[in-house]
Amino acid sequence: MTRTGTIAWSVLGIVGFVLLxxxxxxxxxxxxxxxxxxxxxxxxDVRYGLILGLIAVALILPAIFLLRGSIRRLRSLLxxxxxxxxxxxxxxxxx
Numbered sequence: 166m167t168r169t170g171t172i173a174w175s176v177l178g179i180v181g182f183v184l185l186x187x188x189x190x191x192x193x194x195x196x197x198x199x200x201x202x203x204x205x206x207x208x209x210d211v212r213y214g215l216i217l218g219l220i221a222v223a224l225i226l227p228a229i230f231l232l233r234g235s236i237r238r239l240r241s242l243l244x245x246x247x248x249x250x251x252x253x254x255x256x257x258x259x260x
Contacts, residue, residue: 178235182228189224
C-alpha cells in the first residue's frame, strides 16, 4: 500500500472510531436513562438498560481496536531517525 493509501485508511479508521464511540456513548446514556425510568414516556426497566449497556460495549470495544490499528499504521510511516531523535533540544549552557 502506498503512503497516501495508508494515511487515507488511517483517517477513515479515526473517523470510524469517533462515530462508533459517539453512538456507544449515546447507547450507554440511553441505557442508564431507561433503567432509571428517566424518560417519563417509557416505563423504566433494568433489562432494557442492560441490553443498551451491552450494545454500548459492543460499539465501544471495536472503536478502540479500530483506533489502535490506525495509530499503528500512522506510526509505521515515521522514519526511524524521527523516532529516536527528540524534536526539542534545550539550549547549550553559556559559560
